Amino acid sequence: MQQLxxxxxxxxxxxxxxxxxxxxxxKERSFARGILTxxxxxxxxxxxxxxxxxxxxxxxxxxxxxxxxxxxxWLEAPYCACPAGFDxxxxxLAWVKAGxxxxxxxxxxxxxxxxxxxxxxxxxxxxALQLLGLQDGLLVLPGTHSKWVxxxxxKIARFSTFMTGEFYALLRQHSLLARSMPEADGEVDWAAFDxxxxxxxxxxxxxxxxFSVRTLSLFGRITAARLPSYLSGLVIGEEIRTQDFPxxxxxxxxxAEALTExxxxxxxxxxxxxxxxxxxxxxxxxxxxxxxxHPSWDT
Amino acid sequence: MQQLxxxxxxxxxxxxxxxxxxxxxxKERSFARGILTxxxxxxxxxxxxxxxxxxxxxxxxxxxxxxxxxxxxWLEAPYCACPAGFDxxxxxLAWVKAGxxxxxxxxxxxxxxxxxxxxxxxxxxxxALQLLGLQDGLLVLPGTHSKWVxxxxxKIARFSTFMTGEFYALLRQHSLLARSMPEADGEVDWAAFDxxxxxxxxxxxxxxxxFSVRTLSLFGRITAARLPSYLSGLVIGEEIRTQDFPxxxxxxxxxAEALTExxxxxxxxxxxxxxxxxxxxxxxxxxxxxxxxHPSWDT
Numbered sequence: 001m002q003q004l005x006x007x008x009x010x011x012x013x014x015x016x017x018x019x020x021x022x023x024x025x026x027k028e029r030s031f032a033r034g035i036l037t038x039x040x041x042x043x044x045x046x047x048x049x050x051x052x053x054x055x056x057x058x059x060x061x062x063x064x065x066x067x068x069x070x071x072x073x074w075l076e077a078p079y080c081a082c083p084a085g086f087d088x089x090x091x092x093l094a095w096v097k098a099g100x101x102x103x104x105x106x107x108x109x110x111x112x113x114x115x116x117x118x119x120x121x122x123x124x125x126x127x128a129l130q131l132l133g134l135q136d137g138l139l140v141l142p143g144t145h146s147k148w149v150x151x152x153x154x155k156i157a158r159f160s161t162f163m164t165g166e167f168y169a170l171l172r173q174h175s176l177l178a179r180s181m182p183e184a185d186g187e188v189d190w191a192a193f194d195x196x197x198x199x200x201x202x203x204x205x206x207x208x209x210x211f212s213v214r215t216l217s218l219f220g221r222i223t224a225a226r227l228p229s230y231l232s233g234l235v236i237g238e239e240i241r242t243q244d245f246p247x248x249x250x251x252x253x254x255x256a257e258a259l260t261e262x263x264x265x266x267x268x269x270x271x272x273x274x275x276x277x278x279x280x281x282x283x284x285x286x287x288x289x290x291x292x293x294h295p296s297w298d299t
Numbered sequence: 300m301q302q303l304x305x306x307x308x309x310x311x312x313x314x315x316x317x318x319x320x321x322x323x324x325x326k327e328r329s330f331a332r333g334i335l336t337x338x339x340x341x342x343x344x345x346x347x348x349x350x351x352x353x354x355x356x357x358x359x360x361x362x363x364x365x366x367x368x369x370x371x372x373w374l375e376a377p378y379c380a381c382p383a384g385f386d387x388x389x390x391x392l393a394w395v396k397a398g399x400x401x402x403x404x405x406x407x408x409x410x411x412x413x414x415x416x417x418x419x420x421x422x423x424x425x426x427a428l429q430l431l432g433l434q435d436g437l438l439v440l441p442g443t444h445s446k447w448v449x450x451x452x453x454k455i456a457r458f459s460t461f462m463t464g465e466f467y468a469l470l471r472q473h474s475l476l477a478r479s480m481p482e483a484d485g486e487v488d489w490a491a492f493d494x495x496x497x498x499x500x501x502x503x504x505x506x507x508x509x510f511s512v513r514t515l516s517l518f519g520r521i522t523a524a525r526l527p528s529y530l531s532g533l534v535i536g537e538e539i540r541t542q543d544f545p546x547x548x549x550x551x552x553x554x555a556e557a558l559t560e561x562x563x564x565x566x567x568x569x570x571x572x573x574x575x576x577x578x579x580x581x582x583x584x585x586x587x588x589x590x591x592x593h594p595s596w597d598t
Contacts, residue, residue: 114498115514145510162506170469199413205541206505207461207534211444215414242504
């Protein structure tokens with residue numbers, strides 16, 4: 001196996017890493033060229049501008065995960081149904097350029113007639129499984145749309161999406177509650193965050209608990225500066241309250257430290273211990289997938 | 300008792316009604332002069348401009364409910380603590396003009412260290428109790444911030460606020476889900492509304508169920524035109540799911556028909572029957588309060 005150009009092409013950003021045959025990151029770059037900034041038909045041009053120098057070597061293979069495989073992306077890679085592991089994902093690639101550039105499909109699953117989808121997170125999960133040496137477990141990817149992923153025997157069995165990050169942003173920026181809060185979030189106030197988590201964990205639901213941002217402020221029981229942290233605790237606590245897993249379970253958190261730190265702390269209030277994996281999960285997942293499909297691209 | 304000018308002065312609108320000694324509505328008017336449109340110090344001027352001709356008669360008393368009694372209003376009428384009925388509310392009026400113009404206080408209550416508040420709804424509840432001949436019950440006022448009110452022995456014992464209408468507006472207008480929906484809501488699609496309610500009633504919480512707006516649309520299982528009704532069912536169903544009352548309970552719904560119809564239908568899925576009271580609840584509540592304080596204003 002020669003070099004792999006691993007690319008995570010999401011809605012708002014484009015990141016790439018050059019990996020050697022052992023999966024070590026040689027170089028890394030990121031660009032503000034998420035798919036929302038790319039006109040239909042311009043994906044090849046943007047890709048060339050960002051990565052042509054890394055693709056120059058005849059032995060470099062490129063594997064792309066994320067929204068680049070959506071209908072609005074470079075080339076649609078239709079959702080692959082769960083349960084899905086390395087083999088299922090690797091056999092559903094969308095080939096931009098035969099043997100050279102491929103896009104990883106997202107996954108879909110269904111529960112009680114309601115479908116759910118992910119794009120990009122499947123690659124992070126597969127990478128985290130390798131990094132943590134896991135075949136089974138519960139993995140959580142916090143974010144605008146958080147994913148809770150159940151893995152059995154090395155395959156993603158099912159998952160659920162929670163719009164937690166987006167609810168936070170909506171309440172923070174556009175709701176009546178925004179008027180009580182300062183413009184910028186500032187440093188996290190962990191005590192306020194913990195109070196928000198605690199109220200949600202014993203609470204009756206976010207429609208009700210969110211109003212406490214207004215009333216605590218109205219009665220002068222919390223300062224404006226602490227409210228963003230408190231609200232963050234409320235929404236993350238609500239996401240955790242509605243999960244159905246044993247109190248002593250172990251959870252793997254995947255993502256940027258700023259978020260996994262909050263989730264680790266909130267899960268701690270439920271007696272749940274966590275392992276954390278960072279952005280390297282994407283690179284490892286893409287590299288492991290490239291290994292799986294090795295015969296079709298090694299030259 | 301002579302004439303009563305009953306005024307409901309809220310955040311976004313100003314409504315008034317002239318009632319005779321028997322509580323009959325003689326005239327009614329409304330103005331787009333909610334307190335958000337009135338500069339501090341201008342309340343008397345706006346009031347004069349709208350109602351001077353009705354106040355002309357020496358025997359006319361004016362009682363105002365709603366946000367006019369908030370810090371940002373005409374004159375602050377501090378919250379009156381629950382339990383509170385006619386007597387408690389009537390003894391906490393804020394007098395704009397002795398014996399002539401008074402503002403009804405809002406109510407506060409507290410649960411597990413978290414305060415809750417209402418302004419205006421207490422008057423609607425007191426009016427509805429008279430109209431329905433109730434001394435005990437569960438009354439629901441749907442809206443931007445819905446109120447669930449428990450009444451015992453003719454007094455408001457406690458209540459809870461749910462930001463349901465505001466969550467709907469945030470998701471409808473500012474979220475990712477808005478991109479799947481048409482600009483205007485159109486007619487209610489009752490089948491789609493019922494599906495949303497049903498999913499929420501059996502669901503794990505709105506953070507998760509809301510994402511079904513996106514996925515059902517993505518897989519072409521629901522048309523864009525039906526999505527606003529479906530989302531409305533989701534948020535109202537979520538509000539109802541998180542209530543703690545017996546399945547066979549009876550609930551009184553207070554408010555505009557467009558909303559009480561939806562809530563009645565959603566509660567029906569839980570086996571709950573409803574009575575409905577419209578905008579007349581405010582006028583009846585103000586008139587009944589005026590009766591209570593009669594000695595101090597009748598001339």
